[in-house]
Amino acid sequence: xxxxxxxxxPIVLASASPQRKKLLKSMRINFIVRPSHIAExxxxxxxxxxxxxxxxxxxxxxxxxxxxGVVIGADTLVVCRKKxxxxxxxxxxxxxxLRRLNGTWQRVYTGVAVVRAEDQKxxxxxxxxxxxxxxxxxxxxxxxxxxxxxxxxxxxxQDAGDPFIEKVEGALDxxxxxxxxxxxxxxQQAFHHKRKFAFxxxxxxxx
Numbered sequence: 301x302x303x304x305x306x307x308x309x310p311i312v313l314a315s316a317s318p319q320r321k322k323l324l325k326s327m328r329i330n331f332i333v334r335p336s337h338i339a340e341x342x343x344x345x346x347x348x349x350x351x352x353x354x355x356x357x358x359x360x361x362x363x364x365x366x367x368x369g370v371v372i373g374a375d376t377l378v379v380c381r382k383k384x385x386x387x388x389x390x391x392x393x394x395x396x397x398l399r400r401l402n403g404t405w406q407r408v409y410t411g412v413a414v415v416r417a418e419d420q421k422x423x424x425x426x427x428x429x430x431x432x433x434x435x436x437x438x439x440x441x442x443x444x445x446x447x448x449x450x451x452x453x454x455x456x457x458q459d460a461g462d463p464f465i466e467k468v469e470g471a472l473d474x475x476x477x478x479x480x481x482x483x484x485x486x487x488q489q490a491f492h493h494k495r496k497f498a499f500x501x502x503x504x505x506x507x
Contacts, residue, residue, distance in 0.1 A: 309416070309491075310369040314362040317450075319458060320374055323478040336361040336373065340386070347384055348426050351375045351411030356424055359415040366417040370490050373413040376477045378431075378453035380406040386452050388445075394454035395445035398464070401453060403435030408453070408475045414486040423486040427479040429470030434463065452477075472502040 311331040313324055324331055336358035344350040352375075359373030378385040380401050388394035411426040433455075436444070444464060448456050455464040457475050473480050 311487075312362055312366070312369050312371045314358045314371050314373045317374075317477055319451075319476050320478045323473055323476060323480060324372070324483075327480055327484070331372075334362050334365075334371075340375070347377055347379050347407070347409045348411070348428070350384070351377055351409045352413065352424050352426050353411070355411035355426075356413040356415070356422060359413040359422070360420070363415040363417040363420060369417045370487070371415045371417060372483065373415070374410060374478050376408065376410040376452045376475075378406050378408050380404060388449050388454045390449065391445045394449055395442055397454045398436075398441045398445055399438075401433045401455075401464075402441060404433055406431050406433065406453070410474045410477060410479050412479060412483050412486060414483075414490050416490055421490075423489045425479075425482040425486055427471055427474040427482050429468060429472070429474045431457070431465055431469075431475060432467040434466045436464070476502075 311329055313320060313331050313333050314336040316333060316335040321333060338357050338361050340354055342350045342353045344353055354375035355373040358375065359371045363371040381404065383400065385397050385400065388397055408429045408431055409426060413422060413424045415422045445454065448454050456462045457465045457468065468475060471479050471481065
């Protein structure tokens with residue numbers, strides 16, 4: 301397949317996440333959305349391997365249903381005091397997660413996978429960022445736990461109305477759910493060229 305023909309392949313995001321869609325749009329990439337709907341379970345205990353496995357499973361689940369195209373999968377989780385934290389099941393679970401994160405440093409991992417549908421060839425990567433949460437009173441955490449049930453860690457670092465996070469070390473887009481520098485490298489490999497996608501780095505602004 302020639303590089304020119306390869307770049308004409310449709311790009312598919314295997315995620316319904318509004319945050320990932322916004323980040324991918326910021327790279328000026330034309331894409332369509334086809335959520336994978338897989339069960340987000342992994343046998344890996346190591347967080348980096350876990351997010352990479354789930355990102356790959358999401359991408360492959362969608363790529364298998366296509367004849368042509370390049371599929372992007374991603375998965376994010378939070379690690380605090382050696383405990384892996386995903387998305388909360390409900391408000392009670394969100395409060396439990398926020399209590400654990402309250403006032404502490406944590407690590408946020410995002411795995412990214414790219415799969416080419418026609419030959420199922422794949423590329424994978426991951427990033428890690430460190431995040432510091434502010435210390436809040438129990439009653440404040442209870443109120444915060446009423447939202448962000450669709451996000452790992454039960455908080456929204458990109459939301460101007462969410463004061464939970466005090467500091468971010470590393471890539472902010474990784475914390476949001478799609479590390480674009482890693483994704484750019486994977487897409488360059490999939491498309492056999494060194495095109496750089498134009499996007500501006502995000503800066504964290506403490507509330």
